[in-house]
Amino acid sequence: MNAEAGSRPDDSVEELCAELIRFDTTNRGPGDSEGEREAAEYVASILTTAGYSPMVLESAPRRTNVVVRIPGTEPNAEAVLVHAHLDVVPADPSEWSVPPFSGEIRDGYVWGRGATDMKDMCATVLAVLRSWAARGVRPRRDVVVAFVADEEVHGDYGASWLVDQHPELFTGCAIGISESGGHTFDVDGVRLYPVATAERGTIQLRITAHGRAGHGSRPNADNAVVMLVNAVSRIAAHQWPVRLTPTVRAYLERAGAALGIPIDLADVDATIARMGRAGDLAAGTVRNTATPTMLDAGYKVNVIPGVAHAQIDGRALPGSEQEFLDTIDSLLGDGVEREILDYTRAVSAPFDSPWFEAMADALRSEDPDAVVVPYCMGGGTDAKAFARLGIAGYGFSPLRLPTDYPQRGMAHGVDERVPVDGLKFGARVLDRFLLEH
């Protein structure tokens, strides 16, 4: 490094991203992961070298989190949390054109698993903090940065554990920013930057049919397999009604206005179809969904079993949880009952707020044509865990993506990669948001 290195927020951010990708932090499922400790120690060493005092916290052996608080110049101002997960989903090297943990920098991109989910933001926030130390600047507000384990499963070893065991680390934080928003979403030359201000909740169910056991050669009217399959079929066929939440309504109106597409809220499906690519972003969030994903019944072909099970992956919009359960109950039919395996409420954050405006300002300072709009995520992130502490979550991990950026290169995809220019843009936007607001 030369004497200048680290003095600008975007200095060497691509190197940091590549280094982080080289730690294989694959999270395969409950309790089955690797590499988080090494990645966390690397993060902590960067912070320590810059003069900060990070805390390294393990929820279980090798499930490692790093939290650092940078004191602001106004101790009474509300604090900002930045949280970014260190783990990644698995990658099959045979499908990739580069080894997925090589962190290769080539053709203007950093390649590898986690490049956009979310070692990109781990790198941009690290680069920003490093530059503050080099520049001798401090934010006005306290900034708490959490690098967490285990987002790709349930956060039991990461965000959820930190919230339960160390809530004091997040004292004063009014909002949290993290993945799944603030990226360029180019629609016919209009550069939308959707920022997530809501996430659907998760309601995963196990449904069980109780019938009459017997010999397969003597059919009976209370066959558990038939009852279960009929219930699953009714659930799959159900037409969930449109439920327009404030975030989704604002997305449709504001994106529609920017694109010059007429919006008819009385016919949301037609409106979404007219919006093309921009409509895709809302399509999964205008109604609840219930997707059958697992079936389990029987043990021998000539035996009618007494019970049969299925699992349903349900997602409910903010405020729609009870309606979701009532609807499922009405579809189950006699002899079929349900139990809840996982219930995580939907979350939402205000979008007509100074915080949202500050994110929009920071994006427009680097891309004057940015059209910053709120949107709702179909799935979920660690924001739900931090919401338990009253922290309003925003999907804001700024990144500029080129018009021809391949969608398959995004989160969880093959040949995941992030443009070097886009990372540098993200670091400058994040620097402005954290320092100037």
Ligand SMILES: [Zn+2]
């Ligand atoms: Zn992620």
